[in-house]
Amino acid sequence: MAASIASFARETWIVFWRQLRIALRNPAWVIIGLIQPVLYLSLFGPLLEPMAGILGTDNAYAIFVPGLLVQLGLFGALFAGFGLVAEWRAGVIEAERVTPASRTALLLGRVLRDVVQLLVQGVVLIALGFAFGLRASFGGMLYGLALTLLLGAAAACASNALALVTKSEDVMAPLINSIALPLLLLSGILIPMSVGPQWLETISDFVPTKHVVDAIRAAFAGNFGEPILWGTVWAVVIFVVFVIVGTRTFRKENA
Amino acid sequence: MIHARGLARSFTTRKGRERTEVKAVAGVDLDVEAGEIVGFLGPNGAGKTTTLRMLTTLLKPTAGTATVAGFDVATQSEQVRRSIGYVSQSGSTLPEALAGEEVVDHGRLYGISKAQATARGQELFQQLDLDGLWTRNPRAMSGGQRRRLDIAMGLVHDPKLIFLDEPTTGLDPQARANLWQHIGALRTDRGATIFLTTHYLDEADALCDRVLVIDHGVIVASDSPEALKQQVSGDLVELVLTDAAALPRAAAALGALAPGSEPEVDGLVVSLRVPQAGRELAGLLRSLDRDGIALEAIEMRRPTLDDVFLNLTGRSLREEAA
Ligand SMILES: Nc1ncnc2c1ncn2[C@@H]1O[C@H](COP(=O)(O)OP(=O)(O)OP(=O)(O)O)[C@@H](O)[C@H]1O
Numbered sequence: 385m386a387a388s389i390a391s392f393a394r395e396t397w398i399v400f401w402r403q404l405r406i407a408l409r410n411p412a413w414v415i416i417g418l419i420q421p422v423l424y425l426s427l428f429g430p431l432l433e434p435m436a437g438i439l440g441t442d443n444a445y446a447i448f449v450p451g452l453l454v455q456l457g458l459f460g461a462l463f464a465g466f467g468l469v470a471e472w473r474a475g476v477i478e479a480e481r482v483t484p485a486s487r488t489a490l491l492l493g494r495v496l497r498d499v500v501q502l503l504v505q506g507v508v509l510i511a512l513g514f515a516f517g518l519r520a521s522f523g524g525m526l527y528g529l530a531l532t533l534l535l536g537a538a539a540a541c542a543s544n545a546l547a548l549v550t551k552s553e554d555v556m557a558p559l560i561n562s563i564a565l566p567l568l569l570l571s572g573i574l575i576p577m578s579v580g581p582q583w584l585e586t587i588s589d590f591v592p593t594k595h596v597v598d599a600i601r602a603a604f605a606g607n608f609g610e611p612i613l614w615g616t617v618w619a620v621v622i623f624v625v626f627v628i629v630g631t632r633t634f635r636k637e638n639a
Numbered sequence: 640m641i642h643a644r645g646l647a648r649s650f651t652t653r654k655g656r657e658r659t660e661v662k663a664v665a666g667v668d669l670d671v672e673a674g675e676i677v678g679f680l681g682p683n684g685a686g687k688t689t690t691l692r693m694l695t696t697l698l699k700p701t702a703g704t705a706t707v708a709g710f711d712v713a714t715q716s717e718q719v720r721r722s723i724g725y726v727s728q729s730g731s732t733l734p735e736a737l738a739g740e741e742v743v744d745h746g747r748l749y750g751i752s753k754a755q756a757t758a759r760g761q762e763l764f765q766q767l768d769l770d771g772l773w774t775r776n777p778r779a780m781s782g783g784q785r786r787r788l789d790i791a792m793g794l795v796h797d798p799k800l801i802f803l804d805e806p807t808t809g810l811d812p813q814a815r816a817n818l819w820q821h822i823g824a825l826r827t828d829r830g831a832t833i834f835l836t837t838h839y840l841d842e843a844d845a846l847c848d849r850v851l852v853i854d855h856g857v858i859v860a861s862d863s864p865e866a867l868k869q870q871v872s873g874d875l876v877e878l879v880l881t882d883a884a885a886l887p888r889a890a891a892a893l894g895a896l897a898p899g900s901e902p903e904v905d906g907l908v909v910s911l912r913v914p915q916a917g918r919e920l921a922g923l924l925r926s927l928d929r930d931g932i933a934l935e936a937i938e939m940r941r942p943t944l945d946d947v948f949l950n951l952t953g954r955s956l957r958e959e960a961a
């Protein structure tokens with residue numbers, strides 16, 4: 385058992401490093417990745433600041449930054465699968481599938497790269513938010529960041545699974561857009577759903593990511609109560625489900 | 640080393656609403672013993688790649704069983720993977736990666752250390768004429784160089800059983816000859832068993848102890864290249880005449896060498912397969928001379944695997960490959 389965990393960790397690490405090396409050599413990946421949080425905050429922030437009153441808070445950024453974190457995580461990671469289609473086309477996936485490496489390691493090594501990217505982006509976003517006037521509990525921000533990473537990892541797993549099933553960017557792009565947009569709107573990413581009409585809020589209660597966003601907001605507010613529990617449970621559940629789904633697609637015979 | 644019984648795979652392809660079933664491999668029995676180099680020969684679409692992908696655990700058979708290196712491909716796939724190396728027909732490296740790093744990472748996924756993978760990888764680069772390309776993008780390599788890189792990938796962990804899917808496609812004659820030599824050395828120096836597919840008859844002939852001929856998903860012959868060629872009874876003797884009037888007499892003289900078979904006449908050419916034609920040739924020339932039959936040319940061809948294929952399937956491999 386211990387030996388198989390060690391070899392699993394080793395294989396994940398090999399796949400992760402390969403991915404990271406290739407990504408880091410691509411300047412566009414690095415620059416766009418870093419500019420994204422800056423753009424989000426500097427373009428959205430001023431727009432949202434006047435709304436602090438409506439939301440009944442004196443620190444608008446404690447509400448926006450958690451939303452932007454999730455948007456960054458979901459949007460970035462959902463498109464992670466595009467790279468996998470290219471790898472599949474080049475025969476890399478088949479070459480890796482013929483090795484004895486764990487199928488989960490082949491998936492998680494890739495997801496880990498996206499998580500690291502998200503971590504850096506998240507830290508930039510929070511630091512920048514701080515400069516803009518964000519004030520939040522430090523532990524809460526760490527916890528919120530951790531939840532974001534978990535959600536991003538789940539989204540990256542889902543995206544990789546979708547990539548291996550469709551094997552086509554042209555099929556993936558519209559599919560992801562039509563999933564991501566309602567997900568973002570109904571999760572209350574920019575404005576908490578509690579602001580909207582009752583019927584919309586009721587619908588959004590069925591959207592798991594909404595609970596994660598609420599949990600991150602609660603964590604930022606230093607409010608470690610029930611919302612955090614539910615958000616955490618959801619984040620873990622979504623993550624586990626998509627790791628399993630993703631591993632299956634890597635195992636599938638014609639991937 | 641490899642034992643398959645009734646191995647089969649069909650695909651359903653959808654075209655709109657219509658579903659058609661393609662029997663890519665329709666029940667293959669094959670046995671490869673340790674230390675053999677076996678060639679899998681067949682035209683496009685015969686089922687070579689599909690068979691190889693089943694034997695390497697990349698594809699589940701729809702029927703039949705196979706054991707590879709002593710393990711069942713269906714239930715012990717991880718042990719099978721641990722025991723083999725595979726070079727696929729299409730590529731295996733990312734265009735943006737660095738060639739050497741791809742090879743090292745691939746080796747490490749088999750559990751060997753980075754140092755070991757690097758050492759063996761660099762040795763393979765040298766042997767496969769890839770020196771100096773360690774830090775090159777596969778994108779910036781020629782087709783033949785990329786093909787040799789794929790081969791280095793499949794060999795980096797020193798597998799004892801190696802599957803090569805059309806390893807020499809896209810290689811120039813010199814690189815092909817070099818690769819043949821390398822494959823031969825893998826057996827003699829490292830005790831490897833090799834199972835490779837090819838379209839090239841000369842390749843099977845030069846390299847393989849045994850050839851399996853596959854057509855439409857079925858193995859139609861399995862023997863040494865020599866024995867297969869002997870099945871095509873005899874060498875082809877062709878007489879090119881100068882005068883059509885002499886055709887019947889020439890045909891009779893040629894026919895006398897192989898009682899029971901009829902010479903073929905095509906224009907001014909009379910041809911027949913004659914067992915051990917080399918011995919008969921002098922006598923044939925003398926009798927033609929006696930009859931006053933003038934020859935434009937006389938040709939004798941040893942049977943090739945192409946003739947074998949033609950004999951077995953009624954089609955020529957060359958037509959297919961063209
Ligand atoms: N994934 C698939 N879906 C549908 N049909 C397939 C699939 N893979 C292979 N086939 C069909 O199965 C048959 C055998 O294909 P295979 O790739 O095994 O041929 P091959 O002998 O390797 O040919 P080649 O010399 O061209 O490489 C072909 O008719 C092919 O179209």
Ligand SMILES: [Mg+2]
Pocket residue numbers: 687688689728804
């Ligand atoms: Mg093939």
